[in-house]
Each structure stands twice: as structure tokens, then as C-alpha cells.
Amino acid sequence: MDRRLPRARTALIAAALAAVLLAAVAAVALRTSSAPPGAAPPAQVRSAYETAAPGNTIDRDCGYSTALPGSPGRALWLFCDTVWKGARPGLWLGTTAATGPAVPGRVPTALTELPTPAGDPHAPPPAPPAPVPSAGAGASVRPPQGMLSAPPGLVLPGGASCQVPGTAYGASWASGAARPPGTSTLLITYTDVCVHGSTISTQGFGLVTYRPDGNALTGRTRLFSSPGGLPFQHNLGSPVFSRGHLHLFASVCDNSALGTCQGGRVTLARVPADPDAWRDPGAYRYWTPGGWTRDAAQAGTVVHGAAPYLVHVADYTGVGKGLVMVEQRSLSGRFRRWRAPAPEGPWTPAGDGSVPCSGGTGLDQCRALIGHPALSTRDTLVLTYYDPADHRITARAFPW
Incomplete structure (x- = not known):
């Protein structure tokens, strides 16, 4: 007996199966295309260079991020060494x-690693382009390139140049970035340091304007300098624009034991939010309980009960949290959060936590606990830190 299905029925079944397969493919494609980029924390902050080919790795220090003007949904990242x-x-x-x-x-x-921007007055003459390997996966993906070059004049104790191959080096390390209101640029703050053996001498503080449209730097200015090391009140970072002023924070641990800060100070400087003012060292004022002073040495702490090794401050108004300070309290990764409605406070405790660092020795310690408003949500604070165990920047999320 011929048990074959009628031709019309066979065609209907085939069409139905094809429709089911097409729907499944479409569903997979939809899920794939709608998946958000990146990874859920905890995860390492990584570059396309690292993922382009086996054996590509990047060890890097510190990690600041800020929303990129003119590019909704994108951020600029600044890294140290x-x-x-x-x-x-x-x-x-x-x-x-x-x-x-x-x-x-x-x-x-x-x-995506940025090429060296134009406009840095301390940049060395452009080197001939390095040959690009002609074969191999990821050979054409750009590796990291320098953004800020160290200025001349950084010195070792005794006055010799800090540039001693294999022994000492000078560097300009970013200490934060923020967008001046009403502009399409970013203001980057940085410190000039001499690294020698087990010591880091901070000898300068400056700022520079970055124009993403054109990848260019303008107005690089070294505001404060001292070959013997800056007073901590001039070791500034965490730029915050508020009420017509640029505010900058500094911190010092006055008393520490067993890798934990027992007590210290967080000071605040401000200057009118105008390029002519913020490039003028004489225009800066420092907060005291009695008002603002020209004398940085008289600056008082804006955070009572602070015990900082380092602090990072940023504006989380977009997620309903106002200003938030992350205060690193120990070399093992303990931190405390503070919140305030304005840069001068009042600052109130808002929880604490720790990151799982390990393997720290000498200068290579758990550090650079930095918050990221653009990655945080109304439920969680996303912060990054440098872990000496793997020499990478890792991000973790903490409930508010």
C-alpha cells in the first residue's frame, strides 16, 4: 500500500517547518542584536587590542571614565602607566x-584605543609609524598610545633628571575629567610625578582641555610645581563643575597603621568655571570652616571623620545620588562611601565595602578605587580598582 502523503499536504508541512525555522533564527538574531555590549560586573575593563588575537595583553593602572560629549552612550577612559x-x-x-x-x-x-592627540606641547617628535604585522588575527587593531607626555624639569632628590632608564621615570598621570557646562570638550586634570625606587614624588599639578571632535589637546597648563614635592593641598583631582565654579579635591592620610589609614583630611579648592581663571594659579581658593582663602596651607577638611589613602569624587545626579565620594581606607581594598548635595558638603557616610585585592608589595598595592557615574545605576555603584595580583583594572558593582 502506498502510504506517501498527498503532495499538497507534504508542501504544507514543509512550509510550516520552514516558518518555524525562520522564526527560531529571527528570535536568536533578535536576542543577539539586543544584548548590551560589555559584561556584567565583576569583570575586567578590556580593550579590543586584548581580544583581537591570542597573546595580546594589557597591564594598566588607574581607570577614569566620563561621558563623551557629542557621542551619547559612549565614554572616554583615561588610564595611567x-x-x-x-x-x-x-x-x-x-x-x-x-x-x-x-x-x-x-x-x-x-x-577602542585612541591615537596620540595633537596639541601636547611636551610631546616628542612623531616617530616613524611602526610596521604593522602583515598576518595574524588582530594585527591591525591599534594598541594603546600616549595621551600626555611628561614635562621637562622633573627631578630626583639632589636635582638630577628623573629620566634614568631602568631606574627612574617622569610621568603625567590623569587624576580625573569632567565636561565644562555648555561645551563639547572635556577638562582633564593630571599630576606630574617622578617615580624612583620605592618613592613617588608629586612635583606638579596641571590641566588640559581635550576636544573629542578632532582628538586634540589645547591649553595645557602646569598650575603648581615644586621639585621637592607639592603640598598635598595642590595634589588635586576629581574635577566637579557646580554653581559656576570648578571644584577639585585633595586628600592626605595623617595617621596610618598596618596598611590602614586611621585619620586624615579631604580638602577642596575652587576657581571660576572659565578657562582664563582655571589656568591662573592665583585665582584658586581653598575651603575653610570660616570661608574661602587664598592660602592652600589653611585649607580645612570638608569630610569630618575622613581616613583616606585616596579619594575620588564624581557627580551621580543622573542616578539620583548627588555627589559621591569613594574613600580608599586601606591597602587591602577597604573603602567607604560619602554623599553630599554640594562639593563643600555636608558630607555624610553612605556605606562601606571592600574589593578583593591581593599580591601587593612595595609601591604595587591595591589602589585607584574610582567610581563611574555613566556605568552606575539607581541600585548599584560601579567602581574600578587596580589589583596587583593581575595588574589589571577590574570593575565591581556595590548596592547603594
């Missing part, structure tokens, strides 16, 4: 930069 291996190995002692998606609750895992 960076060493990379793989297809195009190299290093930069100072600040490097990259861009990538800024998705709340996600950690970028394929940042």
Missing part, C-alpha cells in the same frame, strides 16, 4: 586613552 604585549608590544609611562560604550550596569570589554 600602561604596558602591552602581543602583536605590537610597547609601553607608555603616563596617561593613555580609549573610548567605548557607556551602558549602565555593564563593563566595557572592547575599548
